[in-house]
Amino acid sequence: MTERPYVLLSVAASVDGYIDDNTGERLLLSNDEDFDRVDEVRAGVDAILVGANTIRRDNPRLLVRSDERRKRRLDAGQTESPVKVTISASGDVDPASKFFSTGDVDKIVYVPTAAVDKATAAVGGVSNVVDAGQEVNLGVLLDDLARRGVKRLMIEGGGTIHTQFLAADLADEIHLVVAPFFVGDSKAPRFVSDAAFPQNPANRMQLADVRQIGDVVLLRYLPRGSTDA
Numbered sequence: 001m002t003e004r005p006y007v008l009l010s011v012a013a014s015v016d017g018y019i020d021d022n023t024g025e026r027l028l029l030s031n032d033e034d035f036d037r038v039d040e041v042r043a044g045v046d047a048i049l050v051g052a053n054t055i056r057r058d059n060p061r062l063l064v065r066s067d068e069r070r071k072r073r074l075d076a077g078q079t080e081s082p083v084k085v086t087i088s089a090s091g092d093v094d095p096a097s098k099f100f101s102t103g104d105v106d107k108i109v110y111v112p113t114a115a116v117d118k119a120t121a122a123v124g125g126v127s128n129v130v131d132a133g134q135e136v137n138l139g140v141l142l143d144d145l146a147r148r149g150v151k152r153l154m155i156e157g158g159g160t161i162h163t164q165f166l167a168a169d170l171a172d173e174i175h176l177v178v179a180p181f182f183v184g185d186s187k188a189p190r191f192v193s194d195a196a197f198p199q200n201p202a203n204r205m206q207l208a209d210v211r212q213i214g215d216v217v218l219l220r221y222l223p224r225g226s227t228d229a
Contacts, residue, residue: 002146004139005153008045008173009162010038012216013191018183019159026058029179031214036066041175043069045082045152047108047145050099051161052088061098062156079105083150087136087161091115095123108148110141138168159189166223167195174205174221177213199223 012029013019021027030038042048043064050060063081064070070080084099084107091111094100100107100123107127111119112135119129132140145153155161155171165171176191199205209220 002143003151004142004146005046005150006172007142007153007155007165007170008041008175009155009165009171010041010175011157011162011191012177012179014179014181014183016182016184017190018185018188019157019191020057020189021183022185022188027183030177030216034177034213034216034218037213037218039065039069042082042154043073045154046078046150047083047085047153049085049087049153049155049161051158052086052090052093053160054156054158055086055093055097055099057158059098060156061102063103081105082154083108083148085110085145085153087111087132087141088115088119089136091118091122093119093123095126100126106148108145110136110144112136138164138170142170159192163192163195166192166199167197169198169224171223173208174219174223176219176221177216178219180215 011019014029019029043066048062050062054060062084064073073080081103083105084103086093086099087110089112093109109119109123109127109129110132111129112133113131116129116131123129130144155165206222207219208222211218
């Protein structure tokens with residue numbers, strides 16, 4: 001059996017745990033130096049996953065920005081940027097979004113069985129639509145990515161996706177950047193929502209690294225106390 005990918009969760013949050021506000025514009029929680037760090041992490045993985053709601057809300061490209069890093073990947077026989085992956089419960093995905101319209105890389109959409117036809121009609125021509133069960137099964141998703149050669153998977157949100165992977169004990173590493181301000185709006189999206197997390201007071205995560213990056217701080221956790229990688 002092929003080993004599942006190493007799963008790295010990457011998130012920036014306010015001091016009070018919010019990853020965005022309730023305005024129509026994207027909230028910048030980090031800084032240029034940290035954005036460059038994230039780009040370096042992206043360049044070192046095989047695939048990047050975001051939820052369909054993040055695509056609708058932020059319209060991310062999910063590409064490696066640095067010319068040098070793209071060249072390094074090409075020299076290593078890889079594509080310029082990692083494979084793009086999303087999960088959609090409804091199959092309601094827009095082929096005009098930057099997720100699908102940018103980057104000469106594979107795009108994979110995991111959907112429940114009931115949404116396969118809808119997703120295939122929308123983006124079947126520009127992506128691989130995968131039936132991941134009656135409800136999207138994260139184990140099935142990871143096993144499928146492993147068969148496609150993905151060894152390191154970076155997850156960039158949103159909160160629902162982070163919650164699902166953490167609650168299922170499928171995260172190997174968390175990069176949590178804390179921004180030096182508060183959002184203060186309970187209706188805004190948070191890093192995670194309510195769940196029965198195995199990372200609890202009786203099972204504390206391992207703090208592997210702390211780093212100041214300008215006015216933000218990076219906390220690197222190993223949720224399952226796994227071997228540093």
